[in-house]
Amino acid sequence: MSTLELPVLNTPDAPPAPSNGLKVYVETYGCQMNVNDTEIVQGVMHQHGYAVADTADEADVVLLNTCAIRDNAERKIHERLNHLKYNKRSNKDLVIGVLGCMAERLRAQLLDKQMVDVVIGPDEYRRVPELVEQARGGERGIAVKLSRVETYDDIVPLRTEGISAWISIMRGCDKFCTFCVVPFTRGRERSRPLSSVVDEAKHLWDSGFKEITLLGQNVNSYRDEERGFDFADLLAHTARAVPQMRIRYTTSHPQDMSDKLIDTMAGHDNICKYIHLPVQSGSNRILELMNRTYTVEHYLGRIRRIKQAMPDCAMSTDIIAGFCTETEEDHQRTMDVMREVRYEGAYMFAYSPRENTKAWKMGDDVPDEVKNRRLNEIIELQNGISREINALEIGRTHGILVEGPSKRNAAQWKGRTDTNKTVIFPHEDVRGYVIGDIVSVHIESSSSATLVGKLV
Ligand code: SAH
Ligand code: SF4
Ligand code: F3S
Numbered sequence: 001m002s003t004l005e006l007p008v009l010n011t012p013d014a015p016p017a018p019s020n021g022l023k024v025y026v027e028t029y030g031c032q033m034n035v036n037d038t039e040i041v042q043g044v045m046h047q048h049g050y051a052v053a054d055t056a057d058e059a060d061v062v063l064l065n066t067c068a069i070r071d072n073a074e075r076k077i078h079e080r081l082n083h084l085k086y087n088k089r090s091n092k093d094l095v096i097g098v099l100g101c102m103a104e105r106l107r108a109q110l111l112d113k114q115m116v117d118v119v120i121g122p123d124e125y126r127r128v129p130e131l132v133e134q135a136r137g138g139e140r141g142i143a144v145k146l147s148r149v150e151t152y153d154d155i156v157p158l159r160t161e162g163i164s165a166w167i168s169i170m171r172g173c174d175k176f177c178t179f180c181v182v183p184f185t186r187g188r189e190r191s192r193p194l195s196s197v198v199d200e201a202k203h204l205w206d207s208g209f210k211e212i213t214l215l216g217q218n219v220n221s222y223r224d225e226e227r228g229f230d231f232a233d234l235l236a237h238t239a240r241a242v243p244q245m246r247i248r249y250t251t252s253h254p255q256d257m258s259d260k261l262i263d264t265m266a267g268h269d270n271i272c273k274y275i276h277l278p279v280q281s282g283s284n285r286i287l288e289l290m291n292r293t294y295t296v297e298h299y300l301g302r303i304r305r306i307k308q309a310m311p312d313c314a315m316s317t318d319i320i321a322g323f324c325t326e327t328e329e330d331h332q333r334t335m336d337v338m339r340e341v342r343y344e345g346a347y348m349f350a351y352s353p354r355e356n357t358k359a360w361k362m363g364d365d366v367p368d369e370v371k372n373r374r375l376n377e378i379i380e381l382q383n384g385i386s387r388e389i390n391a392l393e394i395g396r397t398h399g400i401l402v403e404g405p406s407k408r409n410a411a412q413w414k415g416r417t418d419t420n421k422t423v424i425f426p427h428e429d430v431r432g433y434v435i436g437d438i439v440s441v442h443i444e445s446s447s448s449a450t451l452v453g454k455l456v
């Protein structure tokens with residue numbers, strides 16, 4: 001892997017440029033890859049002398065890092081841009097930019113909106129300072145070329161909070177599920193070298209991080225071509241390099257969920273026993289139309305294999321309700337899979353047709369009210385299952401990684417179990433633990449979303 005064709009603007013040891021007195025605010029929408037991309041953009045901007053603003057109101061540059069996955073994700077951005085128009089009225093030098101997947105999808109169309117000065121796609125973030133600079137001089141700009149090699153491997157993400165860090169190990173997606181815009185907005189799959197990911201993990205541990213999540217749209221396709229490593233190798237190397245660090249990853253594709261990967265997870269205590277394995281639908285006919293490249297039987301076989309190796313492994317999934325031609329029978333099959341697997345949690349969506357995808361041409365024939373009714377049935381079923389599974393935790397004791405005060409009540413602190421469940425417990429100063437410690441909590445009550453317990 002090399003980034004030879006790209007200018008290297010930032011090496012880990014290079015000092016940042018002197019402050020230019022300007023502040024940038026990046027607002028993040030969409031998936032965790034966007035969260036990490038925001039940190040990369042902040043890293044690039046910091047290197048060029050910008051400070052990071054706490055709010056849009058105090059910023060000289062406001063960048064929206066956007067998502068295009070469903071229509072409502074894009075609608076939200078249009079609304080936000082309309083609102084930012086007013087910021088521009090009170091500060092005529094304000095630069096407003098659209099980054100991310102929507103920038104890549106809509107390109108110059110976004111420049112038709114008068115409040116937008118720059119449009120920058122996911123593979124062009126090295127050019128953000130240059131385009132912002134031009135915009136300050138009155139010249140609006142666009143950069144949306146996709147790259148086959150860009151991984152931002154040499155950019156140090158500017159992480160602004162917490163003890164958990166995201167590490168993107170690869171970019172792009174080659175799966176081309178028929179409903180999905182990601183292969184178009186993020187381009188072709190490419191991976192970072194194993195050694196650079198492991199080094200970043202070590203560096204994060206040395207800087208006080210306690211948990212890392214390795215990110216990719218489809219991490220099972222990770223390849224270190226030069227040295228012939230796959231994702232299981234990467235996990236194993238990382239787990240050994242930072243043996244006290246909690247290691248998570250997302251997302252894996254059911255087709256390539258290998259025995260080797262499952263056994264690697266089972267073999268390392270610091271790899272969290274939690275897998276997000278999107279099923280999308282429980283109907284083979286729909287899975288085929290979606291080009292998911294697996295059957296329900298294959299999927300359930302993988303779940304059995306996972307539970308054999310790790311009986312307590314928590315599972316979550318993504319489900320789409322109302323994909324084109326979905327019948328009541330197909331919908332029931334999805335609910336059957338949910339009842340069989342009993343996921344700890346699920347992200348559930350109504351199908352949203354996306355222009356230029358294959359499914360776009362198949363039509364969108366499930367009426368909205370039917371889609372929404374099916375989605376609500378799915379959500380209700382999942383809430384019941386989550387509630388039942390969480391109730392089984394009462395009386396158990398878990399090692400919790402302490403994240404700090406809960407948002408609603410500072411007297412209550414929160415953390416997560418290895419299996420990614422949020423636990424709330426009364427803060428006890430005298431115990432002397434700090435954010436980032438692992439403490440034992442005895443679970444006393446639960447809901448579908450959280451566990452509540454007491455320090456032991
Ligand atoms: N790479 C991951 C998913 C990334 S997108 C994977 O393949 O599993 C996150 C989720 O958004 C998808 O799993 C899917 O459930 C949902 N999604 C994607 N495109 C969608 C669309 N057009 N309409 C509704 N949901 C969609
Ligand atoms: Fe989209 Fe499928 Fe790639 Fe996931 S695997 S990002 S759903 S194309
Ligand atoms: Fe959205 Fe792009 Fe992520 S479309 S889900 S931000 S990869």
